[in-house]
Structures are given as structure tokens and as C-alpha cells.
Amino acid sequence: MERVSAIIVAAGRGERFGSPKQLSLLKGKTVLDWSLEKFESHEAVDEIVLVLKEEQEKEKILGHYKKILAVVKGGKERQDSVLNGFKMIDPEKTGIVLVHDGVRPLVSIALISRIIEAAFKKGAAIPALPLEDTVKEVTGKEILRTLERQELCRVQTPQGFSYSLLKKALNKAQEEGYYGTDEASLVERTGEKVYVVPGDPVNIKITVPEDLKVAEAFLDD
Numbered sequence: 402m403e404r405v406s407a408i409i410v411a412a413g414r415g416e417r418f419g420s421p422k423q424l425s426l427l428k429g430k431t432v433l434d435w436s437l438e439k440f441e442s443h444e445a446v447d448e449i450v451l452v453l454k455e456e457q458e459k460e461k462i463l464g465h466y467k468k469i470l471a472v473v474k475g476g477k478e479r480q481d482s483v484l485n486g487f488k489m490i491d492p493e494k495t496g497i498v499l500v501h502d503g504v505r506p507l508v509s510i511a512l513i514s515r516i517i518e519a520a521f522k523k524g525a526a527i528p529a530l531p532l533e534d535t536v537k538e539v540t541g542k543e544i545l546r547t548l549e550r551q552e553l554c555r556v557q558t559p560q561g562f563s564y565s566l567l568k569k570a571l572n573k574a575q576e577e578g579y580y581g582t583d584e585a586s587l588v589e590r591t592g593e594k595v596y597v598v599p600g601d602p603v604n605i606k607i608t609v610p611e612d613l614k615v616a617e618a619f620l621d622d
Contacts, residue, residue, distance in 0.1 A: 403497065403521075405495070405496070405498075406499070407440045407448070407449045407500075408452065408486040409449055410483060410486065412474070412476070425607070425613060427506055427607075428617060432613075432616075434465075435507070436505060436506050437469075437503075439508050439510060440513065443510055443514070446517075448469075450470055450487075450489045451471070452472075453474065473486055483500055487571060496563065497564070499513070500567075501558045501560075504606055504607040505606050508601070509604065515528070515599065516559050516598060524566050525561070525593060526596045526597070527561075528556070528559070528560075528599065530554060530557070530599075530600040532555060534550070556583060557601070560585055569591055570588040571584075605619075
């Protein structure tokens with residue numbers, strides 16, 4: 402089977418959080434360490450490219466993880482960071498590329514497996530959860546319409562793509578100066594289909610300090 406490479410993006414400045422949230426402690430380990438350990442221990446993941454805010458942070462990390470291929474500095478935007486990491490992957494060896502937010506520390510081995518399997522079969526796969534609340538489109542303070550929540554979902558990471566498909570999507574976005582909110586949106590712009598697999602409610606993103614308490618509760622459960 403072709404190799405699986407994982408890009409772990411942990412280059413955020415944490416402006417809303419007040420500090421780089423990927424380095425915040427969660428049960429005695431950094432949020433980033435929780436994420437890295439899952440990919441390090443997954444038998445199907447062959448290598449990891451880590452994208453950090455500052456490259457000097459790598460000395461604290463490299464000795465702990467055997468699968469880390471490279472540590473690179475993040476770009477101005479998240480998409481730039483992903484591209485910086487992607488450039489370190491060998492196209493002759495890699496079949497599937499996973500992209501994961503380093504601030505999703507509770508990602509499960511099972512979810513990573515689902516994405517890898519679907520990406521090999523379909524070329525592009527992302528985890529998603531259904532919406533439970535009624536969703537409305539609003540402009541200013543006025544409701545324009547109520548959206549069909551059955552057709553909407555909340556998207557997570559890791560997202561998985563064939564190497565060639567992600568390369569095509571990243572290059573097209575760079576050439577056109579387009580920035581998307583995730584890698585799937587870039588692939589969609591190429592006209593290729595992206596498939597959805599069941600996400601995991603525990604796979605939360607650490608965005609504000611209160612999210613650490615939620616993550617701790619999940620770990621205690």
C-alpha cells in the first residue's frame with residue numbers, strides 16, 4: 402500500500418485564546434502532544450510533517466516522535482502553513498495526505514482509520530457531524546431564511562486526500578490567490594468530489610480556554 406503522510410498544523414498565534422493554544426497544557430501534556438501521539442501510534446501513518454509557529458520550538462518535540470519527517474515554519478494563513486508542510490512530502494512515495502488541526506487533541510485512532518480508508522477508495526474524504534439545531538441565514542439582525550439542516554454538517558479534521566488531488570487543489574488556489582477555510586473547499590473548486598465519513602463528537606477543536614475544560618471532561622469520562 403502507498404504511504405500515508407500526515408501534516409499536523411500547529412502554527413496558530415492563539416489571538417482569541419490569549420496564547421498559542423497548541424502549547425496549552427491538557428492533563429499534564431500539551432494539546433499538540435495529544436494530537437501527535439495519536440498519529441505517531443497509528444499503524445497506517447508512515448510519517449508526520451509538523452508545522453509550527455516558530456521553528457525553534459521543534460527541539461522540544463523532535464526527540465519524542467520517530468515518525469516526524471520534518472518541522473517547518475507556518476505561513477501567514479493556515480492555508481500557507483499547509484502548503485509549507487505539503488512541500489516536504491515525497492510525491493514518489495506518498496499516496497494519501499492527511500491534514501489535521503494540532504488543536505484537536507482528542508482525535509481517535511478509529512476516526513483516523515476511517516479517513517485513511519475512505520481517502521484511498523474515493524480520493525478525498527472528510528469527517529462531519531450532523532447539525533442538531535435549527536440553522537438560519539442572517540444578514541445584520543434580519544433572518545433571510547431557514548436552512549435545511551439535513552443538508553448541512555459540521556466538518557472536522559483530519560481530512561484525507563490523494564497526493565495528486567491535494568497538490569492540484571493547493572496549486573490552483575495559490576495561482577488564483579484564493580483562500581478557503583479548509584482543504585476540502587480547495588478540492589471542491591477543482592471540480593472533484595469530496596466524500597463524508599462519520600465524525601466524532603469528542604474530536605473538539607480547542608478555540609477558547611473553556612474548551613480545555615470540556616476536553617478534560619471527555620478524558621475523565
